[in-house]
Amino acid sequence: MYILSTAPWQNPSAWEDKISWLNDFFGNQPDSPFYKKVILTHQKNLNKIAGAILLDDRPYHGAHDWDDPGLDSFWLQYGHDKELVWSKNLVNFLIEVAKSNHDSIRDKIFSVNNNYHYSLHQTDQTFKKESWE
Incomplete structure (x- = not known):
């Protein structure tokens, strides 16, 4: 990690x-x-690899690009679902994903999320880019 x-x-x-x-x-x-x-980095998409999850609160600096079915990578938007944060259910969710028997990281995430129905991320069109981004 x-x-x-x-x-x-x-x-x-x-x-x-x-x-x-x-x-x-x-x-x-x-x-x-x-x-x-x-x-x-300001270009997180340059570090995107197969079978990886990027946990990020904003879609900028290449974060949104991690949601890539072809590469089997996933952008999990931290805090978008108020239950998927450190102080609540995020750690247990990630542990379940890691233990899942599916082959791809995306299949693991979607399979585990079938039990919870968390909102995993939203589209980047709904964000207001801050001046520092």
Whole structure:
């Protein structure tokens, strides 16, 4: 698992702040889960790979491109469904997806979601792009 993130381009300290936050919450030792597993970019679609899920709250910087049936990748919009957040059901949902017996990541997600009926993401046409994006 990797962290793929972006920050306002005009705020260079935001990039450093993201690494500091990860170090505070997950550690900065070689045995920590995200040690040297962070990609900071404004083009998240360049890191899209088969069988992967991108968890992102906004469709910009290539996030929406991750919803790709041909590549078997998926964009799961964080917070779009108020039940799919860290403090509620997101972790258990992702664990169920990981344990699913289906071959493709998309089939796993849709199969597990048949039990819950979460709204997994919305179209990018409904977003208001912020000045920093």
